[in-house]
Amino acid sequence: MRFISYLAAAEQGVGITSEGGYRGLPVSELGGDLHAFLGQESGLADLAKLLQRAPEFALTDVTLLPPVTRPEKILCIGLNYRSHTQESGFEVPDYPAVFARFANGLVAHGAPLVRPNASALLDYECELAVVIGKGGRHIARHEALGHVAGYSLFNDGSVRDFQTKSQQWTMGKAFDATGAFGPELVTPDELPDGCRGLRIRTLLNGQVMQDADTEDMIFGVAELIAVLSEAMTLAPGDVIVTGTPDGIGAFRDPQVWLRPGDVCTVEIERIGTLTNPVVQEPAQ
Structure with missing residues (x-):
C-alpha cells in the first residue's frame, strides 16, 4: 500500500x-x-x-x-554508509551517530528547498526514511521490523558551514525548508525486509551525484530501531532517517552546492522519487 x-x-x-x-x-x-x-x-x-x-x-x-506531518521525533543517523564514512575520513563506527531534525526544516515533494541567506553551502543527501507504526521501548532486534509502518524518501539537506561550527551537527540540519520528505509512505509488504538491496541515488539537474545500494548501510533498520529504543520510547509516526552514501557535494572536487534554479531528485528503487526545486530565501 x-x-x-x-x-x-x-x-x-x-x-x-x-x-x-x-x-x-x-x-x-x-x-x-x-x-x-x-x-x-x-x-x-x-x-x-x-x-x-x-x-x-x-x-x-x-x-x-510530507507523509507524516507531525512526527514526535525525527532521528537521523550519520556516517551509516561505508562509502560515505570512507569519503569523510572516519573509521567505520561501532555505534550509530545520532542527531535530530525538526518538522520545520522539511518540505514535501515538489515544494522548494530554500537556500538560506546565512550560507551558500546547502548540500544534498539521499536517504531512506523509516516511519514507526507500533511504538515501544527496549525493542528486540528480531522484533524491530514489526514496528515499521512504512518507508519513504528523504533529502537531508545540510547547511555545511553551520553543521561544523560546533561538535554538534544540529544547527546545520535545522534551517527552515532545507530538507525534503516524501512523497509516499510505502508499506513493508511491498519491499524487501529492512529495505536491503535497493538502489539509492541523488540527481542534480539530471546528473547523477550519488549512486549506491542500501546494502552498504553499516547499521540496518532493525538494528537502528533496537539501538534507539534502548534509550527512548519510539512513538507511532516517529521518523528514522538512515544515512547517506558517498557523493555529497562537500566532498566533491570541485565542491558542489545547491543553488537557486537547481532541481534535486532523490530516488530509491521500488519506493519512488522525491524531487524539489531550489530557491533563495527572501531578503529580510
Whole structure:
C-alpha cells in the first residue's frame, strides 16, 4: 500500500494509490490524519479500506505534504554508509551517530528547498526514511521490523558551514525548508525486509551525484530501531532517517552546492522519487 498526505481546498486529506492515480478523503471524514492511523492495530489496513471507494484525484489537483506531518521525533543517523564514512575520513563506527531534525526544516515533494541567506553551502543527501507504526521501548532486534509502518524518501539537506561550527551537527540540519520528505509512505509488504538491496541515488539537474545500494548501510533498520529504543520510547509516526552514501557535494572536487534554479531528485528503487526545486530565501 502507498499513502500520501495532502491539502485540498485548505483541508488536509489522506490518499492511497489507485489505478487511475490516487483516491482520497479529507481527515474530517476519516476521523484523523495518516499519523492517527499509525498507532492503531491494523490501522493502515483499515485506512486503506476507507479509501478504496473514495473519489479519485490527480496530484495536480492537490498540494502534497510530507507523509507524516507531525512526527514526535525525527532521528537521523550519520556516517551509516561505508562509502560515505570512507569519503569523510572516519573509521567505520561501532555505534550509530545520532542527531535530530525538526518538522520545520522539511518540505514535501515538489515544494522548494530554500537556500538560506546565512550560507551558500546547502548540500544534498539521499536517504531512506523509516516511519514507526507500533511504538515501544527496549525493542528486540528480531522484533524491530514489526514496528515499521512504512518507508519513504528523504533529502537531508545540510547547511555545511553551520553543521561544523560546533561538535554538534544540529544547527546545520535545522534551517527552515532545507530538507525534503516524501512523497509516499510505502508499506513493508511491498519491499524487501529492512529495505536491503535497493538502489539509492541523488540527481542534480539530471546528473547523477550519488549512486549506491542500501546494502552498504553499516547499521540496518532493525538494528537502528533496537539501538534507539534502548534509550527512548519510539512513538507511532516517529521518523528514522538512515544515512547517506558517498557523493555529497562537500566532498566533491570541485565542491558542489545547491543553488537557486537547481532541481534535486532523490530516488530509491521500488519506493519512488522525491524531487524539489531550489530557491533563495527572501531578503529580510
